[in-house]
Amino acid sequence: MSIEVEERKLNPAVALPTLDESAPREPHRQFALKHEDCFVVADSYGDIRGSGDGLFRDDTRVLSRFRLFIGGRMPSLLGASLSQDNILFTANLTNLATVGPDGSETLPGVVHIERTRFIWHDRMYERVTFTNYSAREVSLPVRFDFDADFRDMFEVRGTTRSRRGRAHDALVGESGVTFCYEGLDNVARQSVIAFSMRPDQIHPHHAEFLILVGRHNRKALYLEVGQNEEIPSSDRFRAAAARARFAMRSKRRQGATVFSSGRVFNDWLTRTRADIALLTTDLETGPYPYAGIPWFSTAFGRDGVISALQMLWLNPELARGVLAFLARYQSTETSVFDDAEPGKIMHETRKGEMAILRELPFGRYYGGVDTTPLYVYLAWSYADRTGDDEFVDRMWDSLCAAIGWMEEVGARNRDGFVTYSRAADTGLFNQGWKDSADAIFHADGKIPRGPIALVEVQGYVFAAYQGMAVLAAKRGDAAKAAHWSTMAEKIRSAVEARFWMPDRNFYALAIDGEGRQCAVRASNAGHLLYVGLPSAERATSIAEQLLSGHLHSGWGVRTLADDEIPFNPMSYHNGSIWPHDTAICAAGLARYQERTSVVKLMSSMFEAAVRFNMRLPELFCGFTRAIGDAPIAYPVACLPQAWSAGSAFMMLQACLGIRIDGWKREINVERPRLPIGIDNIVIRHLAVGEAKVDLNFQRVGDRVVCYLGERHEGLVPLVVRS
Known part of the structure; x- marks a missing residue:
């Protein structure tokens, strides 16, 4: 299942297409976050460029462009990662040489820019932190470009439609922009981009800020993208992140x-x-x-x-x-x-x-x-x-x-x-x-x-x-x-x-x-x-x-x-x-x-x-x-x-070689082997009927032995055949 086969699914005579702008760039270098039926895919900078990436909700792309510029230029990438629980995406960036509106210059590499993002209940939360490591206050011209094309997932994958619904003009507010689309299915879809600070300039497809950061100080900007307008803040970010991490912890357990x-x-x-x-x-x-x-x-x-x-x-x-x-x-x-x-x-x-x-x-x-x-x-x-x-x-x-x-x-x-x-x-x-x-x-x-x-x-x-x-x-x-x-x-x-x-x-x-x-x-x-x-x-x-x-x-x-x-x-x-x-x-x-x-x-x-x-x-x-x-x-x-x-x-x-017999309530292990370079493995809280046990595998010479460890609830027979 891939974008390149979708056209052939619809028309088997279509030849294998070459990559184009509808395909994501280097997916192994992109980062995905998800919660329920909402997910976002962005690059290492945290940017959405409008190809195969974006913020999607219910198979519709509700954010097709979202890019950060410092002084009119892309910042320099230091690194990007996902938290171990897959909740937080973090991009670490730094500034290139910039000139502020007053003519003041900021040397390259003196401001650390950290973009932290997560998804929770159909909403994307982001915090952008600017940390100034220079010896004086810096004035950073910050710009976000954004758009919402409300493309169906199949359109993003390359399917052409003869007609689409109506995209309304973006509504510009004091601290955000609202995009609206009325589909041919008579469903109104909306995407609101809101900032915690009032931009110095805000337009239908970009917002500009002049961020002043004192020497050896930091400043944070919060933003949210969702179906309805909310006022982003540190408290909202932290509370939603805590709930997202708790929910993921429950799933992983x-x-x-x-x-x-x-x-x-x-x-x-x-x-x-x-x-x-x-x-x-x-x-x-x-x-x-x-x-x-x-x-x-x-x-x-x-x-x-x-x-x-x-x-x-x-x-x-x-x-x-x-x-x-x-x-x-x-x-x-x-x-x-x-x-x-x-x-x-x-x-x-x-x-x-x-x-x-x-x-x-x-x-x-x-x-x-x-x-x-x-x-x-x-x-x-x-x-x-x-x-x-x-x-x-x-x-x-x-x-x-x-x-x-x-x-x-x-x-x-x-x-x-x-x-x-x-x-x-x-x-x-x-x-x-x-x-x-x-x-x-x-x-x-x-x-x-x-x-x-x-x-x-x-x-x-x-x-x-x-x-x-x-x-x-x-x-x-x-x-x-x-x-x-x-x-x-x-x-x-x-x-x-x-x-x-x-x-x-x-x-x-x-x-x-x-x-x-x-x-x-x-x-x-x-x-x-x-x-x-x-x-x-x-x-x-x-x-x-x-x-x-x-x-x-x-x-x-x-x-x-x-x-x-x-x-x-x-x-x-x-x-x-x-x-x-x-x-x-x-x-x-x-x-x-x-x-x-x-x-x-x-x-x-x-x-x-x-x-x-x-x-x-x-x-x-x-x-x-x-x-x-x-x-x-x-x-x-x-x-x-x-x-x-x-x-x-x-x-x-x-x-x-594990097989659990649920009817007999027993664990069967036959001719166990351990992966290369691994000397022991323990399976913790393995459920067998109403019981839960730990199952241990240990390399002993050229053999692997298996035995029950801690019993958390009840007794379970273990049958090992070598």
């Missing part, structure tokens, strides 16, 4: 926490956990991890399910929230425009003007072929992790409707495969996780005809049938349990017979509408290992090739082998590296006892994260790693991205 003997490794896990907390939005149905900033800061079905699966062993409440939300919006009708059918689980939801007007189908869109089986699989996995039969009982009708949709689609072909073919031209051309228009192809690079059966989707379907069989048996319904067990084995046999490429000892990427294999080696086959579909012999072959130089770049698993015709390490899906994809492959390798390979993959991901300032982006380029090189960023990747952040914990679980 949900579930178990992980600590290790490695300081840098801990930094990665801390940042990763903070990113997941940042992206998690508290909806009426419970917590939901939004996909990623900036392009996908909303509830996505597939992304939410996979993020919940990654965090399930540590925080089951995330899975519960995802399941409850998706069940509420499960389709009950057929809609060509929305790609909806009864029982199908939602792919994406949006709140912007274009979605409300149905200029695009993404208001509530169901064009994801894998979301429904993944939803069922998550429900089974949650029940297995927690033993929460009461919740499953409440979900049962929804799960039966979802599995009913899968069976209905499977009945349309002799193999029972769940396939896709978009219902309307406005929908997604490809509907698996690799959803760009050129992601599914034959060995010669030609685009196949639908309906398409993706290999990993059939694995999810297999797992969903298996899970439903277990749940039905626990409910005492032997007939349904037997039926779904039979369906699972039917899918397994069909996948082994139809997708296997004997000449390449690998599974094909897909089968097209004519029954032909898309005979290419892609990372999708690794997802079959995750659900345990392949035989042991075939799993060994897949594992060997996933770790070979063709698929493993040295930083992670490529989406496509480098000897396939369409391979391009700079592409979105055809040779790049997606951390969540690598993590799923690693979890699959662990399922087949390839623990050494898991440690290798986790080491690669950790080393990549270090070079990305402790944050794994949505994806990065698939160039082969060389000594001394750093991974190469993909230019318009989301950062942070929920399932990229969650990858760290999915790989860690795969290394440690």
Whole structure:
């Protein structure tokens, strides 16, 4: 999911565009803040320049330009950072040589300028502090440029509209400016920029101040951007910041926490956990991890399910929230425009003007072929992790409707495969996780005809049938349990017979509408290992090739082998590296006892994260790693991205070999391994039923031992198999 594929989602004939002003600049050097459905993306200076950045509220950009100038020039950048909890962004700047209105000169580098910013309840708060280190008073001409274009997120991503609503003239007040826009959806949207000081000059798109700062003194200017006018002040800034930090602290404390003997490794896990907390939005149905900033800061079905699966062993409440939300919006009708059918689980939801007007189908869109089986699989996995039969009982009708949709689609072909073919031209051309228009192809690079059966989707379907069989048996319904067990084995046999490429000892990427294999080696086959579909012999072959130089770049698993015709390490899906994809492959390798390979993959991901300032982006380029090189960023990747952040914990679980049996209320650990360079790890406050315990892993010689530490509540059996 990226800006560059959006045009191709709407029109698959559109070629891969080059970067333009609609794309953000160097996302790994940009900084994002978020609270609920409001977020801001700005550069290291704290500036918003009006390309892919901005302040967004409900999928609308409400601040498209916001820049600070000192003496008519950009200040000099000293550094920028996010606080460890992801609440505060701070840019440290200093002045260049300036001349005041009275002709007085200020030498460069004598004034420290600190911009501190956060988001709280649909409002951006900022404090700009000027500290004078010179021997005399300085007079600083300070100017803020600003604008609000009220562009829909899809416009920011590059979609062209034939007409827009009415933008009113900016209203200029004594200490602020109000921008108003009346959309074609008859919704009035407003953005107010207010300052704590009265500007010396204020105009519709800029405000000017003459800031006098005594020697070795400081002065602070406060500003706010929100829907309504407020008077910014130090007290308001501090109070809102305290509430924001307290709320984030509560989110980060949900579930178990992980600590290790490695300081840098801990930094990665801390940042990763903070990113997941940042992206998690508290909806009426419970917590939901939004996909990623900036392009996908909303509830996505597939992304939410996979993020919940990654965090399930540590925080089951995330899975519960995802399941409850998706069940509420499960389709009950057929809609060509929305790609909806009864029982199908939602792919994406949006709140912007274009979605409300149905200029695009993404208001509530169901064009994801894998979301429904993944939803069922998550429900089974949650029940297995927690033993929460009461919740499953409440979900049962929804799960039966979802599995009913899968069976209905499977009945349309002799193999029972769940396939896709978009219902309307406005929908997604490809509907698996690799959803760009050129992601599914034959060995010669030609685009196949639908309906398409993706290999990993059939694995999810297999797992969903298996899970439903277990749940039905626990409910005492032997007939349904037997039926779904039979369906699972039917899918397994069909996948082994139809997708296997004997000449390449690998599974094909897909089968097209004519029954032909898309005979290419892609990372999708690794997802079959995750659900345990392949035989042991075939799993060994897949594992060997996933770790070979063709698929493993040295930083992670490529989406496509480098000897396939369409391979391009700079592409979105055809040779790049997606951390969540690598993590799923690693979890699959662990399922087949390839623990050494898991440690290798986790080491690669950790080393990549270090070079990305402790944050794994949505994806990065698939160039082969060389000594001394750093991974190469993909230019318009989301950062942070929920399932990229969650990858760290999915790989860690795969290394440690942990499985929690919620029904038996016990912890199972099988052949544990520790990441390279880590001698011990402790999982604190791990919930097992009503009990909470600490679980310790310690390297002893060439072995890893596991034992229970402090028991906070109750007793839990620990079963360790070496």
